[in-house]
Amino acid sequence: xxxxxxxxxxxxxxxxxxxxxxxxxxxxxxxxxxxxxxxxxxxxxxxxxxxxxxxxxxxxxxxxxxxxxxxxxxxxxxxxxxxxxxxxxxxxxxxxxxxxxxxxxxxxxxxxxxxxxxxxxxxxxxxxxxxxxxxxxxxxxxxxxxxxxxxxxxxxxxxxxxxxxxxxxxxxxxxxxxxxxxxxxxxxxxxxxxxxxxxxxxxxxxxxxxxxxxxxxxxxxxxxxxxxxxxxxxxxxxxxxxxxxxxxxxxxxxxxxxxxxxxxxxxxxxxxxxxxxxxxxxxxxxxxxxxxxxxxxxxxxxxxxxxxxxxxxxxxxxxxxxxxxxxxxxxxxxxxxxxxxxxxxxxxxxxxxxxxxxxxxxxxxxxxxxxxxxxxxxxxxxxxxxxx
Amino acid sequence: xxxxxxxxxxxxxxxxxxxxxxxxxxxxxxxxxxxxxxxxxxxxxxxxxxxxxxxxxxxxxxxxxxxxxxxxxxxxxxxxxxxxxxxxxxxxxxxxxxxxxxxxxxxxxxxxxxxxxxxxxxxxxxxxxxxxxxxxxxxxxxxxxxxxxxxxxxxxxxxxxxxxxxxxxxxxxxxxxxxxxxxxxxxxxxxxxxxxxxxxxxxxxxxxxxxxxxxxxxxxxxxxxxxxxxxxxxxxxxxxxxxxxxxxxxxxxxxxxxxxxxxxxxxxxxxxxxxxxxxxxxxxxxxxxxxxxxxxxxxxxxxxxxxxxxxxxxxxxxxxxxxxxxxxxxxxxxxxxxxxxxxxxxxxxxxxxxxxxxxxxxxxxxxxxxxxxxxxxxxxxxxxxxxx
Numbered sequence: 001x002x003x004x005x006x007x008x009x010x011x012x013x014x015x016x017x018x019x020x021x022x023x024x025x026x027x028x029x030x031x032x033x034x035x036x037x038x039x040x041x042x043x044x045x046x047x048x049x050x051x052x053x054x055x056x057x058x059x060x061x062x063x064x065x066x067x068x069x070x071x072x073x074x075x076x077x078x079x080x081x082x083x084x085x086x087x088x089x090x091x092x093x094x095x096x097x098x099x100x101x102x103x104x105x106x107x108x109x110x111x112x113x114x115x116x117x118x119x120x121x122x123x124x125x126x127x128x129x130x131x132x133x134x135x136x137x138x139x140x141x142x143x144x145x146x147x148x149x150x151x152x153x154x155x156x157x158x159x160x161x162x163x164x165x166x167x168x169x170x171x172x173x174x175x176x177x178x179x180x181x182x183x184x185x186x187x188x189x190x191x192x193x194x195x196x197x198x199x200x201x202x203x204x205x206x207x208x209x210x211x212x213x214x215x216x217x218x219x220x221x222x223x224x225x226x227x228x229x230x231x232x233x234x235x236x237x238x239x240x241x242x243x244x245x246x247x248x249x250x251x252x253x254x255x256x257x258x259x260x261x262x263x264x265x266x267x268x269x270x271x272x273x274x275x276x277x278x279x280x281x282x283x284x285x286x287x288x289x290x291x292x293x294x295x296x297x298x299x300x301x302x303x304x305x306x307x308x309x310x311x312x313x314x315x316x317x318x319x320x321x322x323x324x325x326x327x328x329x330x331x332x333x334x335x336x337x338x339x340x341x342x343x344x345x346x347x348x349x350x351x352x353x354x355x356x357x358x359x360x361x362x363x364x365x366x367x368x369x370x371x372x373x374x375x376x377x378x379x380x381x382x383x384x385x386x387x388x
Numbered sequence: 389x390x391x392x393x394x395x396x397x398x399x400x401x402x403x404x405x406x407x408x409x410x411x412x413x414x415x416x417x418x419x420x421x422x423x424x425x426x427x428x429x430x431x432x433x434x435x436x437x438x439x440x441x442x443x444x445x446x447x448x449x450x451x452x453x454x455x456x457x458x459x460x461x462x463x464x465x466x467x468x469x470x471x472x473x474x475x476x477x478x479x480x481x482x483x484x485x486x487x488x489x490x491x492x493x494x495x496x497x498x499x500x501x502x503x504x505x506x507x508x509x510x511x512x513x514x515x516x517x518x519x520x521x522x523x524x525x526x527x528x529x530x531x532x533x534x535x536x537x538x539x540x541x542x543x544x545x546x547x548x549x550x551x552x553x554x555x556x557x558x559x560x561x562x563x564x565x566x567x568x569x570x571x572x573x574x575x576x577x578x579x580x581x582x583x584x585x586x587x588x589x590x591x592x593x594x595x596x597x598x599x600x601x602x603x604x605x606x607x608x609x610x611x612x613x614x615x616x617x618x619x620x621x622x623x624x625x626x627x628x629x630x631x632x633x634x635x636x637x638x639x640x641x642x643x644x645x646x647x648x649x650x651x652x653x654x655x656x657x658x659x660x661x662x663x664x665x666x667x668x669x670x671x672x673x674x675x676x677x678x679x680x681x682x683x684x685x686x687x688x689x690x691x692x693x694x695x696x697x698x699x700x701x702x703x704x705x706x707x708x709x710x711x712x713x714x715x716x717x718x719x720x721x722x723x724x725x726x727x728x729x730x731x732x733x734x735x736x737x738x739x740x741x742x743x744x745x746x747x748x749x750x751x752x753x754x755x756x757x758x759x760x761x762x763x764x765x766x767x768x769x770x771x772x773x774x775x776x
Contacts (some may be wrong), residue, residue, distance in 0.1 A: 001402075001403070001407075001627065001630040001631070001634070002398075002403070003402060003404060003406075004402050004403060005399065005401050005402070006400045006402070007397065007399035007400065007560075008396060009395065009397050010395065011393065011395035012392075012393065012394045012395065012646075013393050014389075014391060014392050014394070014646070014647070015389070015390070015391025015392060016391060017391075018391075027508070051665065085773070130578065172395075181390070208627075209627035209630065209631070211611045211614065211615065211631050212607075212608065212611045212631050212634045212635050212638065212692070214611075215607030215608065215610055215611050216604060216607055216608070218603075218607060219603030219604050219606060219607040220600065220601075220603065222603055223599045223600045223602075223603050226599065227599065239389065239596075239597035242389040242597065243389070243597070243599050243600050243649070246389070246600045246646070246647065247600050250600065255643075258400075258402070258634070259402070259630070259634065319496075334740025
């Protein structure tokens, strides 16, 4: 096991009715906040009204900034930073999914920085200070509600890049599985794939002797796999959503990777597909991850065979590790298909003639991943596998 | 799944060499601390010298209070509170196992309270404020290094009682598996049983639909069970200790019980055995837990059968849930025996004539447990099973 430091400081408030406490909870931090949200689905669902009522009752002044898109844009985050600075706002409340939360993290960090917030994403600056923020999560997927991570897309050059700092971990996050009842099937499937991918990035490693993390990853994956078909079938299955929502948070709060080298090559290979083609993040991972697995599994057949056995319950009568490994990848791909996700680039309209440009975007800051260090050339090979 | 709130705010610094940073880490909180430890094993191991050196280099003034015994005593905690108040100390560093850490939590809370610290343990007062504290863990067992819990024994009436508050969660804890190399076999076995018991208290529940917690509990239990024989055999097996140490912390930071009703009847039935007979906490649980399982399993055979299958890999060709449940309990008891632990009260010198008094101590504050609410009479029945 590798040395590590771990602190997941976000307070999770889980279950029915949590949103009614929002005013009271925010009050402990601030009375002048930015209320950040997305395209308006929270207005349709009534959550917007509940939040506004609770904030007003607690006497909290709020400035609204809606309009966060999937694959959140740098331009809106810059606008948020400007508003926050001008109005002396000292707390950000993100109500929405991972895009809204990631955007709010950018604003939180940008508000305490003199330069351009994009500097954090291109590695030009490190987050040294940030406004406190909190979330009400409406889409279980990105895990951003309890992670130190944020990913933004630069509208100008279509680079989609991430950064991380414990300073942008939300102070608290309200997770009410009832919010998931109105999600359309694609968003359910995308979210499920996203959280599974967060675990895959931690699970497939060359680090030896990290069994606790193995078992945590396998357990959370199994809970997702068991409950995913239920929420796909019945949009208002509270019990199944509760498992999925809690699993999605644990998948990305850092715990499941402690003591081992994580990878993240697949995420980085998938990002340009979203930035350039607007493919949903979860769908881009359903396409790229199986292809990545096929490209790299021979470097550590044991961990892929273990995955097949421990997560999918596969067995091989002749105990051939490689055939198990291959079966595990096949079953993963089938599972994504069963959720209605694309698993090939052509299904998502990506052109082979763009592979080179996409691979350059994926590796814009250098080679990516650790399980196998991936150059732009490797990324093209993965895209090719994902296009067969 | 039940509604829940969860925040494990302790920063875990895991791996080799962590202790060398102690001065620098403490410095962020205080320059006038209480350095609390046990019977002197840290002097033999050299850890004491390392800590003193690091504290001195960081310019931190420290007052020593050693002498914490297993099953830590109220009298010493009271002494600690007095010292801290007199010297204006504002931070406590606990270096040792769960007893030292529990004692330091008592002092941290008592220092900010005008009444007697025992009030918190008998339910007369609630912890409203506490000094910050941190730990260097030397015995993986109690999980106190990242839990909000503390258990003390009153020297006068031999009541062993616990209390909890997020305010006494350590700010940070240093976990270096190398510290485990000098533990004698009994302490290794006691610690392993203690952490397994922390998971059992969370695993055996009537709460339905809490699969993520099921899987986390099963996974961490399996990692403990796989690695326990290794550390029993080879005291300096770093890799195996790393799994055990990390598992012990996760077993009791709260995560594994989120969303379900926990029990704690076995812990409370076991406490008087330690307080009156001085039986080590882990050993007392090795005696009581299998007996509790036998006494209650019929109330939810399903969860006990699931335990047998998912944790121990047992199978039953005729798919008889009850026989699986019984086998799972048998295997648990055998496992404790294989570690050299007692599993019967008579092995630990407990007299049947004391059962009534012990059961009254166990239920001094009312009935205990939730899986089955246990009266003093029930506790006697459990002791009888544990004496067969």
